[in-house]
Amino acid sequence: MTTPRSTGLPTATPRRRPGSITLSLVGFLFLVELASGILQGYYVPLISDIVTHLGIHDADFNWFEAGQLLLSAATVPLLAKLGDMLGHKRMLLISIAVTALASWALVLAQDFTTFLIAWSLQGVAAVWLPLEVALIFDRGRRTGTAAAATRRSAGLLVVALEVGAIAGALGGGRLFAALGEQVPPTLGAPAIVVSLVFFAVLFGVPESEPLAGRRLDGGGFALLALSLVLVTSGLTFLRLNGPGAWWVWACIAAGVLLLVPWGRLELKHPDPAIDLRTLGRRSMWPIQLTAGLFGISVLGAQVPLSTYAGTDPANGYGLGLDAGDRSIVIGIYLVALIVGASVFAALSRVIRPRTMLLIAALLVALGYLLFVPFHLTLAEVLTNMVIAGLGSGALVAALPSAAAAAAPRGQTGVATGLTNTTKTIGGSFASSVFGVVLVTGAGMSAASLGGYLTVWIVCGAGALAAFGALLLVPRSAFSDSEPGSDPDGDAAAEPIVAPPEPHAPAV
Known part of the structure; x- marks a missing residue:
């Protein structure tokens, strides 16, 4: 009996590559x-x-x-x-x-x-x-x-x-x-x-x-956490107590000023809490800025949109919808978010990531700026919300994945986490400011039309500013590249982590 000669073809299903x-x-x-x-x-x-x-x-x-x-x-x-x-x-x-x-x-x-x-x-x-x-x-x-x-x-x-x-x-x-x-x-x-x-x-x-x-930069995280707590709590109290409370502004200012010693500490630390040099790269800082500007609309504008939909049209604006109808409007917006995220996932194979981000930012800007001339009928409001929702859904999916792609190895989690933090701060700022704007000039039972127009213009302008920042990102950013390549043109895509000092505890 002879042994069959190998044909060179695989005789079994190939195993999945490790790490797939x-x-x-x-x-x-x-x-x-x-x-x-x-x-x-x-x-x-x-x-x-x-x-x-x-x-x-x-x-x-x-x-x-x-x-x-x-x-x-x-x-x-x-x-x-x-x-x-x-x-x-x-x-x-x-x-x-x-x-x-x-x-x-x-x-x-x-x-x-x-x-x-x-x-x-x-x-x-x-x-x-x-x-x-x-x-x-x-x-x-x-x-x-x-x-x-x-x-x-x-x-x-x-x-x-x-x-x-x-x-x-x-x-x-x-x-x-x-x-x-x-x-x-x-x-x-x-x-x-x-x-x-x-x-x-x-x-x-x-x-x-x-x-x-790796070593945990405890001092850096303590200062950063204190700064974020002071800023976000100040913004929260601004919404609750109004702009007349001086201590609110003192709280926000103290949080911002803490970033100065924090930045100096981070630049000296061999394994900082937030690598400011990485954060300053052309493929990274526009993403984090976009996340903060995006937070203005995706987190800060939802309450104003809901209250506008419920405002009595007798005021000359508003839709006069009850709670049930308002929930349907919000549901349509959420469906638009789902479609936007799904389209982003489907088209990410054929369209450059940077291009997808630019299109998404433009859709958000267009959706909110359309509110300025078109806001009197349900059809107009829904059209605007769907356009903004499509862009928002794509951005929610695109921002953390872009930050991950732009981060060196060993900083993926903190880079993606920062997109959430900056988005939250942007939303907190917008919620506080919008709360003050809508109260200013308000009537007995409804905010002023000027207040709503201001909200929509700020949301649209924020998205346009994000579009401008994203234009500065290199075209090849966020794409898979050969090992060692760097779309920023900077040296060392991988982090240089200092070894632990002698007798120093390493985490």
């Missing part, structure tokens, strides 16, 4: 973002009932939002950096566990203080998407297709986020009614969802490969 981005990886992270969206949408229709349950005033709910905002602003950069150092999966699990415990605490909370602490702790969920993008990028880095695969995956994750938000908003009120309008058991649903995704990540997501020899 699999459908299962994206699928498990899809579930995490679905849970994140449910958290964002579920509580909205229950706010009035939660206020009654706790025996507080409607205005007191602002403190819950402020606490969550402050905690997320202070913790996202730190958690993202720890992901770069210790593993992105590990920090994702820790942040999910904290969010799950906080969600269960909301079920048991019977007083304002306990609810405030638990609600604030849910703010660590803001780091989920940056860590997920970093996980995907790290997984694909070894195959040479990390940037392209991350863009496609990020679009799908944003779709999950928005679908979850819609499902949460629709399900919260209905489950409340089905459970006999009892608040505690109703709040158990998101806690169960978050608890389940913990195990999905634990058993379904592989760990990233952090660089060895």
